[in-house]
Amino acid sequence: MKTVSIFGTGNVAFHMIKAISLLKNFQLHQVYGRNEKNLSTLCDQFCFEINFTSKLADIEYADFYLVCIKDDAIADFIEKIAHPNIICMHTSGSLELLNKNCRNAVFYPLQTFSKESDLNYAEIPFCLEAENESVLEEIIEFASAISDSVHKISTEQRRSLHVSAVFVCNFVNHLYSIGEEICQEKKVPFEVLKPLIKETALKVQQISPKEAQTGPAKRNDQKTIANHLNGLSSEQQKTIYQLLTNSILKNYG
Amino acid sequence: MKTVSIFGTGNVAFHMIKAISLLKNFQLHQVYGRNEKNLSTLCDQFCFEINFTSKLADIEYADFYLVCIKDDAIADFIEKIAHPNIICMHTSGSLELLNKNCRNAVFYPLQTFSKESDLNYAEIPFCLEAENESVLEEIIEFASAISDSVHKISTEQRRSLHVSAVFVCNFVNHLYSIGEEICQEKKVPFEVLKPLIKETALKVQQISPKEAQTGPAKRNDQKTIANHLNGLSSEQQKTIYQLLTNSILKNYG
Numbered sequence: 489m490k491t492v493s494i495f496g497t498g499n500v501a502f503h504m505i506k507a508i509s510l511l512k513n514f515q516l517h518q519v520y521g522r523n524e525k526n527l528s529t530l531c532d533q534f535c536f537e538i539n540f541t542s543k544l545a546d547i548e549y550a551d552f553y554l555v556c557i558k559d560d561a562i563a564d565f566i567e568k569i570a571h572p573n574i575i576c577m578h579t580s581g582s583l584e585l586l587n588k589n590c591r592n593a594v595f596y597p598l599q600t601f602s603k604e605s606d607l608n609y610a611e612i613p614f615c616l617e618a619e620n621e622s623v624l625e626e627i628i629e630f631a632s633a634i635s636d637s638v639h640k641i642s643t644e645q646r647r648s649l650h651v652s653a654v655f656v657c658n659f660v661n662h663l664y665s666i667g668e669e670i671c672q673e674k675k676v677p678f679e680v681l682k683p684l685i686k687e688t689a690l691k692v693q694q695i696s697p698k699e700a701q702t703g704p705a706k707r708n709d710q711k712t713i714a715n716h717l718n719g720l721s722s723e724q725q726k727t728i729y730q731l732l733t734n735s736i737l738k739n740y741g
Numbered sequence: 742m743k744t745v746s747i748f749g750t751g752n753v754a755f756h757m758i759k760a761i762s763l764l765k766n767f768q769l770h771q772v773y774g775r776n777e778k779n780l781s782t783l784c785d786q787f788c789f790e791i792n793f794t795s796k797l798a799d800i801e802y803a804d805f806y807l808v809c810i811k812d813d814a815i816a817d818f819i820e821k822i823a824h825p826n827i828i829c830m831h832t833s834g835s836l837e838l839l840n841k842n843c844r845n846a847v848f849y850p851l852q853t854f855s856k857e858s859d860l861n862y863a864e865i866p867f868c869l870e871a872e873n874e875s876v877l878e879e880i881i882e883f884a885s886a887i888s889d890s891v892h893k894i895s896t897e898q899r900r901s902l903h904v905s906a907v908f909v910c911n912f913v914n915h916l917y918s919i920g921e922e923i924c925q926e927k928k929v930p931f932e933v934l935k936p937l938i939k940e941t942a943l944k945v946q947q948i949s950p951k952e953a954q955t956g957p958a959k960r961n962d963q964k965t966i967a968n969h970l971n972g973l974s975s976e977q978q979k980t981i982y983q984l985l986t987n988s989i990l991k992n993y994g
Contacts, residue, residue, distance in 0.1 A: 559965065582965055598936070598937055600940055600944065602955075604944075605940065605943070605944055605947070613932075613933045613936060637933070645927050645928070645929045647968075648924065648927035648929055650969075651973065652920040652934055653937055654969060655919045655923070656920040656937060657941045657955070657956070658954070658956030658959070658989070659981075659982075659985045659989075660917075661950050662950075662958075663912050663916070664950035664953075665954065666908045667906075668950055668951070670904060674898050674901035676898045676901055676905075679866075680851055681902070681905055682945070684853060684906055684909060685913075685946075686942050686946065687858065688909070688910045688914055688942065689939050689941065689942030689943075690939065691853065691914075692935070693938075693939065694857055697914050697917035697918040697920075697921055698921070700855065700917075701911070701914055701915065701918065702855075702910070702914070703907055703912075704907065704911070705911065706911070709813075711813065715900075716903075719900055720904065727984065728908075728912075729904075731980065731984055732915055732981070736915050
């Protein structure tokens with residue numbers, strides 16, 4: 489039985505605690521958080537008891553340290569907790585592999601985490617990087633215990649995935665927000681758009697987004713495009729509509 | 742048993758034929774398509790026999806005509822087939838209610854249709870509009886036989902839903918395409934992004950997109966934003982990244 493400690497109190501930490509609690513061969517050892525209140529709020533959400541601390545001095549030995557804190561705090565923090573016998577992983581999509589002469593690694597889960605969502609951990613892609621093969625093997629074993637989607641990924645590839653994720657998750661969600669704004673303006677329930685949102689995401693699980701493209705820009709239907717632009721009341725929305733329409737026109741023109 | 746004829750040979754026609762074939766109280770009567778080849782290709786896909794024609798003169802009487810053809814052809818076509826005893830519905834998101842002194846109506850399914858997808862018809866929102874209450878009642882009965890999500894929607898509201906749909910479906914899909922492009926460039930499998938795409942869409946089924954927003958722009962993480970812009974090789978991608986980032990910054994700043 490190997491032990492894992494979690495560092496951080498955010499959504500990634502929450503789901504990693506949950507994921508580890510379901511494993512047979514890995515056990516949660518300790519949870520560390522700088523902020524006592526956030527830490528106890530996090531640990532109180534679980535039905536099992538958690539050994540937690542907010543003091544650096546009380547951090548105990550474990551086989552794996554999984555650091556789920558903000559990117560700009562990771563380097564300094566890992567400097568403090570690094571230990572020659574402990575595999576210390578960060579979960580950042582953009583940060584390099586740190587402290588190469590310790591047993592450090594990258595353990596990047598490519599998913600959007602919120603406490604509201606029940607995630608199927610077996611489906612989460614874990615993008616792994618390590619200084620050497622022996623560390624890599626150990627983190628592959630850990631990641632494979634959680635998920636069926638484990639990938640050895642270079643720093644450069646991980647950074648590309650991270651920026652892609654901004655397009656397909658953060659920006660996509662912003663377009664959902666704009667859809668909701670338009671609905672609110674005309675007092676149409678946003679509910680009505682939800683099946684379309686779901687189906688649009690499910691479609692590209694089967695076919696390439698290039699093939700899945702539909703809509704007035706794809707058809708070069710200038711009349712509908714002009715009507716839509718006319719109907720939008722916000723300049724911001726118009727600018728986004730125009731830019732994305734032009735981008736689709738360029739790709740399919 | 743009421744009868745329904747379908748006009749058109751595209752994806753909407755395909756799924757409406759399929760949806761009607763599952764109903765008890767409504768029966769498919771005839772399928773019309775202008776293009777003989779497309780028409781027979783469409784009808785050959787079904788395991789049941791279909792009465793089809795490409796001749797206007799052979800169009801038979803049915804209780805409902807469901808016109809699933811391109812927006813700019815609808816008005817002229819309905820002019821040709823309109824009949825005082827037949828409820829004639831078009832499926833356009835943007836076109837007005839036509840030929841008001843016939844029994845015309847709007848039957849707008851708010852979904853993206855492709856032949857590859859198995860759709861749960863019970864979940865498709867149908868947005869209905871009719872000249873008078875009696876026609877409305879009849880089309881509500883028909884739509885309710887297919888779906889649990891039936892809405893009486895004004896022309897103006899329908900147009901807003903249509904432009905919202907461009908944002909949450911067509912533009913969203915274009916962002917998926919960009920994600921795929923970036924992956925291809927760095928030889929990372931696009932597969933890795935698919936669970937994220939799915940979860941992003943599922944999240945807003947439960948919580949508002951405003952609450953669901955995450956990412957560097959939401960956090961005003963200028964360092965990551967600069968790194969991402971630096972890493973993008975296409976000017977098009979950079980412009981879209983910058984505009985959507987600014988739009989998120991404005992909303993949450």
